[in-house]
Amino acid sequence: MRLILTGSIAYDYLMTFPGYFRDHILPDKLDSISLSFLVDGMVKRRGGVAPNIAYTLALLGQHPLILGSVGEDFGDYRAWLEGQGVDTSGIRVIPGEFTASFFANTDRDNNQIASFYPGAMAFDVQLSLGDLEGDCPDLVVISPTDPGAMISYVEEAQTLGIPYLYDPSQQLVRLDGEDVRRGVEGALALCVNDYEFSLVQKSTGMSPLEIRRCVRFLVVTRGEQGATIYAEGEEYRIPIVPPRSVVDPTGVGDAFRGGFLTGYSHGLDWELCGQMGALAATYCLETDGPQSHYYTVAEYVSRFREHFDDDGELGKLGNW
Numbered sequence: 001m002r003l004i005l006t007g008s009i010a011y012d013y014l015m016t017f018p019g020y021f022r023d024h025i026l027p028d029k030l031d032s033i034s035l036s037f038l039v040d041g042m043v044k045r046r047g048g049v050a051p052n053i054a055y056t057l058a059l060l061g062q063h064p065l066i067l068g069s070v071g072e073d074f075g076d077y078r079a080w081l082e083g084q085g086v087d088t089s090g091i092r093v094i095p096g097e098f099t100a101s102f103f104a105n106t107d108r109d110n111n112q113i114a115s116f117y118p119g120a121m122a123f124d125v126q127l128s129l130g131d132l133e134g135d136c137p138d139l140v141v142i143s144p145t146d147p148g149a150m151i152s153y154v155e156e157a158q159t160l161g162i163p164y165l166y167d168p169s170q171q172l173v174r175l176d177g178e179d180v181r182r183g184v185e186g187a188l189a190l191c192v193n194d195y196e197f198s199l200v201q202k203s204t205g206m207s208p209l210e211i212r213r214c215v216r217f218l219v220v221t222r223g224e225q226g227a228t229i230y231a232e233g234e235e236y237r238i239p240i241v242p243p244r245s246v247v248d249p250t251g252v253g254d255a256f257r258g259g260f261l262t263g264y265s266h267g268l269d270w271e272l273c274g275q276m277g278a279l280a281a282t283y284c285l286e287t288d289g290p291q292s293h294y295y296t297v298a299e300y301v302s303r304f305r306e307h308f309d310d311d312g313e314l315g316k317l318g319n320w
């Protein structure tokens with residue numbers, strides 16, 4: 001299955017401040033804040049929705065193509081993704097720009113002061129599904145990136161007749177109700193968490209049933225409560241896979257999508273697709289960062305079978 005992932009591509013710079021921001025913010029000087037925090041820890045992580053989803057797909061033996069824009073600082077990230085089996089030929093470098101960067105400083109109380117610089121991501125709007133070389137994609141995933149780009153990918157996919165999974169998540173707050181409605185109405189599928197599902201209803205004015213009728217399948221993830229898949233008039237409840245430890249939830253939703261889409265591309269039934277998402281999400285939860293976890297397909301399949309019965313279907317991932 002030829003799978004194209006669109007969505008942000010970013011670096012996360014995460015700092016820790018060994019004190020409390022509140023001790024340094026002077027309420028009577030709020031109109032002239034000038035603060036610099038000496039931090040005692042910093043990590044730079046590979047992030048962004050499209051590579052996060054791609055990473056899980058690659059761990060599970062898929063070779064998705066990412067369509068997106070990056071800056072001149074992307075070289076090592078590209079090499080790393082290629083090394084995992086991700087096709088980066090759709091990632092364009094914008095001269096003189098930085099890759100989108102998230103800078104966050106967290107204090108001892110978990111308060112956060114952060115900035116997100118879109119950089120090259122603002123150029124996603126210039127990319128076109130029509131420019132992709134090779135066979136027509138079987139599925140395009142439209143995930144959060146520049147809102148204008150998301151709108152144009154929806155239009156293009158509809159015009160070109162390419163099925164797409166609509167994954168607007170964080171950018172729901174930046175899209176008009178009309179744009180969200182157009183995105184949902186032309187989609188093969190919608191994937192959101194339960195809060196986002198309520199936002200979609202509010203912004204489009206559509207009822208849950210209307211939304212369900214628009215798409216072939218709807219996936220609603222519910223954090224620790226698992227996920228629900230609505231497809232072909234049925235409802236499938238997908239439980240979580242209990243994590244061995246909960247280290248960091250960043251990227252858990254993206255990992256779920258990567259696992260789900262692996263099952264989908266192998267033509268597995270809805271329940272198995274959801275269960276594949278649940279286990280991929282749990283692996284992500286157990287390490288720090290969205291792309292720090294690792295497993296072989298054999299390890300994944302063996303852990304899967306501790307929790308679910310696949311009747312040998314996961315053999316399609318390899319000879320297991």
Ligand SMILES: Nc1ncnc2c1ncn2[C@@H]1O[C@H](COP(=O)(O)OP(=O)(O)OP(=O)(O)O)[C@@H](O)[C@H]1O
Nearest residue numbers: 193221222223224226227240251252253256278281
């Ligand atoms: N605490 C948990 N324990 C086990 N599995 C979890 C936990 N939290 C989330 N998951 C799994 O991850 C899936 C997606 O989680 P969630 O609904 O929180 O996504 P999200 O809100 O989109 O997350 P993100 O912060 O990545 O955007 C869930 O359906 C579930 O399978």
Ligand SMILES: [Mg+2]
Nearest residue numbers: 169193253254
């Ligand atoms: Mg999410």
